[in-house]
Amino acid sequence: MHKRFYLSLLLISGLVLFTYALFAAYREATPEWKKYQAEYRRLLVLNAKDAATREKAAALKIGHRQIYLGKLNRVDRCTYCHLGVENPLMAKVRQPFRQHSGTLLANHPVNKFGCTICHNGQGRATNKKEAHGEGHETHWDYPILPLKYIQSSCARCHDNEMLRTNGGDKVVRGEELFREKGCKGCHKLNRVGGDLGKVLDGIGSQPLAHFPMRHIFGEHTVYNWLKEHFDQPWRIVPESKMRVFLTDEESDLLTNYILTLRADEVPRDYRRIHSPRAVELDGKALYTIYCIACHGDGKISVYDNTLQRTIPAIMNPAFLKVAGNRHLKTFVRDGRSGTPMTAWKAKAAGLTDPEIDRIIEYLTRERPEVPAEPFGFLNYPRDPAKGKELFEVHCAFCHGQKGEGGLGLNLRNPTVQEKIDPEFLAMTVRDGREGTPMPPFGKQGMNFSNEAIADVVAYVKQLAKKKP
Amino acid sequence: MKEIREPGISEFIGNLKNLKQSFLGSFLRSGTPTSDKSRAATMFNNFFLHIQGVKTHINTLRPTYTFGLGLISFFLLLIVVFSGAILMIYYNPSIEHAYNTVKDINYVVYAGRVLRNIHKWAGEGMIIFVLLHMTRVFYTGSYKNGREFNWVIGIGLLIFVFGLNLSGYMLPWDQLAYWALVIVSNIIQSPKEITDALGITHFFDVGGFFKELFLGGHVAGKESLNRVYALHIMFFPLLLFVFLAVHFWRIRKDGGLTKPENFVPGEDHPEDALLPKKSGGLFPTYKTYGLMELARGRTPAVDQDVENMVMSWPNLIIAELAVFVFTLACVLIYSFYIDAPLREMANPLIPENPAKAPWYFLGLQELLSYSAFMGGVGLPGIAILGLVLIPYLDREQRHVGIWFSNRQGIIVTLQAFVAAVLVNVGLLVFVVRFGWFRNWWPDIPQLLITLVNPGNLWVAFMTAWSLWVIKRTGSTRMGAIALFTMFLVSYVIFTYMGTQFRGPNWDFFWSRSQWPVH
């Protein structure tokens, strides 16, 4: 009948159940944070100056003390352990009991702001490891922010004007660097910027999973990724075409700035951002922000290894002599398809027409007084058949048999085909392009007749009409 | 004084004095169970106990006959329902709060972490124990002799247990939950593979229809969480309890658990022998016949095998209580040490790599990697249909209540086991080493892969082997044993393969440590 067996099973199981029910109760009664709270109470009593405060300190209740921030949609339990954060008596004790440094908490009371809004970490967690969110096994995307990047949190509520003088200088300098290095030449931010790189909106609050961590030396965190990526972009992202050369300090500053580009917004009553005055940037500033990353000072054409092509010298007097403002504007507005040159018009990379005009004004400030001698393209017969023969002999070596490009420019691209005046092409062929491999084919060089040049241009102009 | 003599008042005073006895008497209508008659009445008159007979066959109480597997499954269910009801107090099924409330259950609810673990592990334990219970029922031939339909109900219960576990997996709204939801919704959509291949999706998109029913949209989002929650706490439990009631009721109507036709206690199992009668103590036993024992009727086999029956109170009740406390203790120990997983919050932009379904579906996910339709709908459908058909295609009514039927049964089981392990592992090795049609002929039509893939080949092999066993032994029961053995083995092997050897991009890895760093 197995009655003894079942009774024994009952007895043993009952004992085990009882034991583990007690174990569970014991574990609940002795969490990590209770030890910290007891230790804090001991410190309070120790530091008390008179009997009354000592009595008050001894009466400190050990228990749950979360900060609920309904408007921020946050719950912070950091003060389960960091109890002395607002207590001036705790200025010199060890962590986790030390008072918050500086005077920040006077304007940012803990019960209104909590902690994680600035410091990150997992506010809901009640043990050190998970609260600090460090290490992959905590499965938390926003670990505690190191102090060198902490200023990035200030920008959630404050603008640059305020940050510049009130301890947010790293963010401000980071932003200046962002402009100086011409990051927007490739990256879009607030719908303005080039399309070669990643869109940067919201990147500062993206979860860890968006960042490939395979080549990161340090801990796998977003700020480490950004920092190491600024140090050596191609090491972190092998296919990266990013051209930055930064000092260690500079990449820290940029990391600080990038971390401020968050997708989430804090509620209105927390923010202290004054509506920014629309600053009218001059041509030089615009050139720095949007062009300098590729074109540099724009004096000499250079072959660029990353982009694998020659970057034209757009402030070269010889070029400016030939290229009229109308042409330049076409290049800037519509870009040069088939090359990395972005179309900067309002509907693409987001620059307004007045801004483009100011850039061109800046580009052409050193244009030679005497413009190039006009060619008079329409005065010649313009026979494409003759042009084809010449093209295949003299031009195809650089521009490709069918004008598809090589060392020279791709001539089949829509900008050359549709937007550019044949007059301009003819002048370029005749005079060549100083500072580039393009030789002059006119009197100074190969000594082609103007008729021959007109034939070649006529041929080039109808390249795309044929099937390649 | 005068008033007290009034008959009404004195009667009232008397009632007041007798309150304790009359209340207890109304509560325990049959009195203390000290005689067999009152013990029988205790069982019979109690709402919760009367689903069981007043007497229980000794064979039912033999631990090595049932191993208590069905009972354990049921008790796990009770634990799951109870812990789930408490978790509901803290959980909030919205995509904004679900993850945070689960975190708070872990961090600040008293014993919340253990409670969540208990709910999780008892739930997954149900899968294991329901499967083991099914295995026990199968190998003891307990689906025969009028129990055919109860076997079918049991399959239904198995499906609901899977459904409950799966829907529960999605509630924390972390990365695991979200991507399991996406995967499952696409499994549901997988009939599209067939309708696409036939070119009729435009008129008859049955996969898309069910996917929309499940998700409440085309992509997993807040509507999906509501639907999954409703499935988890209402639809599946309701269905489960109705089926369970019928399952239990039919066992009772079929005369309790199965037992060997010629059960002789004490012959093979000396511990089965009836104990000497005794009196005193908590459970005195002295034999008199109560009215309930002599009740006429053919359903509960009262008049057969009487000498091998013992009173259910207390023998069966003690056994059940022991199994319950044992189950609870085991669940508590496991939950005390091992935490239920909780990953980063759901991120619809970046899938986990590999995005794995919960472990009990990883066998299916392995099949799914060959063909979405066959793995998600076709083969599970065939498996369920096969399980349902077993009692109707094997009509031999011999050897009921005996593990593996007889010696031949043991041999057939072992042969099927060895064949299944060899062929199944061989098939997987082949697939991992050489790939399949698409790797060899990239342009092959999808319909051909749907029809001929490793999963289908495996099912074909199982069927062929079982038919061969039937032909060889002349017994459908032996064929069923071979088929069921191979089914079990392949469930375990495919699940193990998906759990242990599949890594990012569903590539083969010897161990998790070889996975490339993200």
Add this chain to the structure above:
Amino acid sequence: MKVKNESEEKTGIARRDFLSFAAFGTVILSAITVLAETLRIIKPNVHYEESRKFKIGKPENFPVGTVKKLEEEKVFIFAEDDGFYAISSICTHLGCIVYSTETGFQCPCHGSKYDAEGNVVGGPAPRGLSWYEISQAVDGTLVVDSAREVPKGTKYIYA
């Protein structure tokens, strides 16, 4: 009958009964423990409520002679010649929100009436409206702590 049986195999019975008693005793003990812990689980450890101590603004924002009703904080702020005081707007009867009348306060739910100091003058309210502690933060802002009650008539005078 009982006597007769007890004389038989006394030791055997004792052993088995010890097992039964021990087993059931343990089970009852653990059942009580588990049920008690279950009850404890249901009691919330933390409350999702904003801090009950809140800033209401600088003293200059409260010209003498005005009454301000702070809707969210459920409190009336009085500024008078002899200081500030805060009276709760929560009726002590069943928790409705009172409104101020010419003579004091009136609860719309069950007709409780209070005078200007919050004392009950009519209706079912068991006691007067609470007065909350007012203090000043370091930066000079007035702070009301609705977790701390003060005796009626306590007014905060700021320097």
